[in-house]
Amino acid sequence: MYQSRREDYIERLIKRFFEALERVKGKNSQALDDALPDVQDEMAALYEEYFGTKRQGILQQPVQNLPEIVATLEPHQLRPLALLLYHDAMRQSSGEEKWMLLARSKALLMQGHAATGQIDFEDVQLLSHIEQELADW
Structure with missing residues (x-):
């Protein structure tokens, strides 16, 4: 029970982080551009600590892999990783x-x-949006 609450909390933090980042990015902040390399380094370290693998390792693997x-992740790590990849995709033009x-x-x-x-209602909506984006491509 405690583990589930902790995971939900982490997922909410990830979502809020990306929402805040999008708001700041939308303002074309020079401070954000200056801080971006440091933020990316910190995110890469957190990513590796939580998932036990480097971010680029996951991003460079083909979908077939x-x-x-x-197999290297715990079941509770799949959703946060999926959310991170989704937000990474939405940042791509x-x-x-x-x-x-x-x-x-x-x-x-x-x-x-x-x-x-x-399965959460939010995930159903997210899957629907992903399928729509994939169909439009």
């Missing part, structure tokens, strides 16, 4: 990289739901 990546990130996010969400047997 996702089962190998999933278009192209193959956006499609790959969305496909990975969708696959991770589906595998997370299969592993835990749980």
Whole structure:
């Protein structure tokens, strides 16, 4: 029970972080541009600490290798990783990289739901949006 609350809290923090980042980014802040390399380094360290693998390692793997990546993660880590990949994709303007990130996010969400047997209403909406984006590509 405690673990579930902690995971929900972490997921909410991730979501709020990306929402705040989008608001600041929308203002074209020079301070954000100056701080971006430091933030990216810190995010990479947090990413590696939580998921046990480097961010670039996951991003560079083909979608077909996702089962190998999933095998190294705990079931409760799949949803946060899927959300991070989704937000990474939404920051992309278009192209193959956006499609790959969305496909990975969708696959991770589906595998997370299969592993835990749980699905949130928010995830249903997210999957619908991902499928729409993939269909439009």
